[in-house]
Amino acid sequence: MSLDKGQISSDLDKALLAIASTNDLDSLKQIKIDYIGDKSALAKANQSLASLDPGQRAEFGKLIGSARSEVNQAFELKSAQLSKQRDSQVLLTEKVDVTLPGRRTLKGGLHPLTILTNEISDLFIGLGYNVAEGPELESEWLNFDALNIPADHPARTMQDTFFIQPLEAKLVLRTHTSPVQIRTMLEQNPPIYVICPGKTYRADELDATHTPVFHQVEGLVVDEDITMADLKGTLDYFAKSIFGNEVTTRLRPSFFPFTEPSAEVDVFFNGRWIEWGGCGMVNEKVLATCGVDTKKYSGFAFGMGLERTLIVKYGITDMHDIVEGDIRFTQSFGVGKK
Structure with missing residues (x-):
């Protein structure tokens, strides 16, 4: 260059x-x-x-x-x-007006379902019960067979149950927390006093009254000389503690494979009877399957949906409000307010 x-x-x-x-x-x-x-x-x-x-x-x-x-x-x-x-x-x-009021962050808090679960757990712990938990992915034997639910029972069909592939593994997303009762009886000797809160799954569409993922709390007592009178007294105390002293309960004859006799539990609340859950004396076949001496021990069990309990207690009209996470819903319970 x-x-x-x-x-x-x-x-x-x-x-x-x-x-x-x-x-x-x-x-x-x-x-x-x-x-x-x-x-x-x-x-x-x-x-x-x-x-x-x-x-x-x-x-x-x-x-x-x-x-x-x-x-x-x-x-x-x-x-x-x-x-x-x-x-x-x-x-x-990017000038900031320092005279403007600050934005306050909302406080965090527990979901109303969690609050209700803790309330029920504290209630029964005060009565001497233990809180038992189990896996949400459960064996078909524990979810059905051990509970005396026959192979042709409608609850086993694809319409009600989420089966896990491969089907040969015989695993399901638990349809109730009753398998926790079976695990407890297999692992512990009577006397047994437990409640089993937890998440359950059924093949339902989400609508105003149903959801495919919901929560239950079940109770199990196995001891000497347990009768339906003990069950009724426990349910009365449970209902009054949750809904108030003015509430009353009644038992209507029903059928469940894992209890005999069985009953539906209704509560008279806000001027009307409302179905709350199911209960009964633990079927002797279930006790025997778990190695419990049926000549010496008897037991009762009950189960309620926590979403249903929340709906009844607070007059909620749509299941979507409970499951969709709208902060306005939780704020109505005093959760997440400023």
């Missing part, structure tokens, strides 16, 4: 004009690449000094060095100017 004083002067003028003409920092970055970077005309001229005669090298070196210095100085001044303008604009556009 041959060097020419006129070309060097022209390259200097182009660089200074480009720097002076730009009005934003992004464009200035590109100008730095084009007119100051290693591939710029002045940089290439500087690289060509090595090919000049020693006599010319000093003259052109001084000329090119002066030009590059002038461009760098112009760039720094422009960069400082544009940075100051940007900062001033940011102060204007």
Whole structure:
């Protein structure tokens, strides 16, 4: 590359004009690449000094060095100017009115279902019960067979139960918390006093009164000389503790494979009878399957849906309110307020 004083002067003028003409920092970055970077005309001229005669090298070196210095100085001044303008604009556009009231973060809290579960657990712990838990993915034997539910029972069909593939594994998402009762009887010797709260699954569509994922609390007592009178007294105490002293209960004859005799539990609340859950004396076949001496021990069991209990207690009309996480619902219980 041959060097020419006129070309060097022209390259200097182009660089200074480009720097002076730009009005934003992004464009200035590109100008730095084009007119100051290693591939710029002045940089290439500087690289060509090595090919000049020693006599010319000093003259052109001084000329090119002066030009590059002038461009760098112009760039720094422009960069400082544009940075100051940007900062001033940011102060204007992001100005904060410190006189405005602050935004208060809502307090966290437990879901009403969790609060109800804890309330029931505390109630029965006070009566000497233990709280038992088990897996939500359960064996078909514990979920059905051990509870005397026959192979052709409708609850086993795909319409009611979530079966896990491969089907040969015989695993299901538990349809009730009753398998926890079976596990307890298999692992412990009587006397047994437990409640079993937890999440359960059935193949229902979500609507105003149903949900495929719901919560239950079940109770199990196995001891000597346990009768239906003990069951009725326990349910009365349970109902009054949850709904208030004015509530009454009644038992209507029913059928469950795992209890005999069996009954539906209704509560008279707010002027009407409302179905609350199921109960009965533990079927002797279930006790025998779990290795309990049926000549010495008897027992009762009961189970209620926690969503149903919440609906009855607070007059909730739509299951969606409970499961969809709308903060306005939880705030109505005093949860998550400011």
